Amino acid sequence: MIKKILTRFWFGEQGLAAIEFAFVLPIILAMFLGLVELSDASGVRAQVINMASTSGDLISQSSATSGSDMDSAFAASKAILFPHDTRLAAVSITSVIATGKGKPFTVAWSCTMKGSAAIAPTNMTKGTTVTLPTGILADDSGGSVIWSRVTYQYTSFLSYFLPGTKSWSNDFYVKPRRVLQIPYSSTTLPTITSGTCNS
Secondary structure, three states, rough: HHHHHHHHHHOOOOOHHHHHHHHHHHHHHHHHHHHHHHHHHHHHHHHHHHHHHHHHHHHHHOOOOEEHHHHHHHHHHHHHHHOOOHEEEEEEEEEOOOOOOOOEEEEEEEEEEOOOOOOOOOOOOOEEOOOOOOOOEEEEEOOOEEEEEEEEEEEEOOOOOOOEEEEEEEEEEEEEOOOOOOOOOOOOOOOOOOEEOOO
């Protein structure tokens, strides 16, 4: 009798699918959660790139800019990041000018919006010399370029596959569309939280 029961148990297949599922379930869950975490991270990374291009492009369309224009550019870049935490983002918009053949590129003005929990880009002061990527601006052109930089402190909501905080940064360069150099009027300063300008 016992031998018959053991034989039936050994060759029984009634619970086989449940046992196989129990073995495969942790692997399926790990793959699913990893996919969700990585897709969220890549989505935020794309938003950081879009923030840099949008803020720089908005300013480059002006023939002159002021604090209210900076507020609009900062607000537009923050809207791109929604629904993620905008306090972890910082945006810096800088006008870099060519001062003459063989002379270094210098900062004409720079404005920064820093989230309360963000590591802000350096808000460069007027006259600071900077190095631009090759081919962006000719040193004898008398022109300028708008340099937009966004930094973001990304922390995954799961922190399983992507533990810790990732510091992402993206630079975007665009030439002014209407004038060679966009002047900044300091009569109106940015009103957005933590917005500062050096001109």
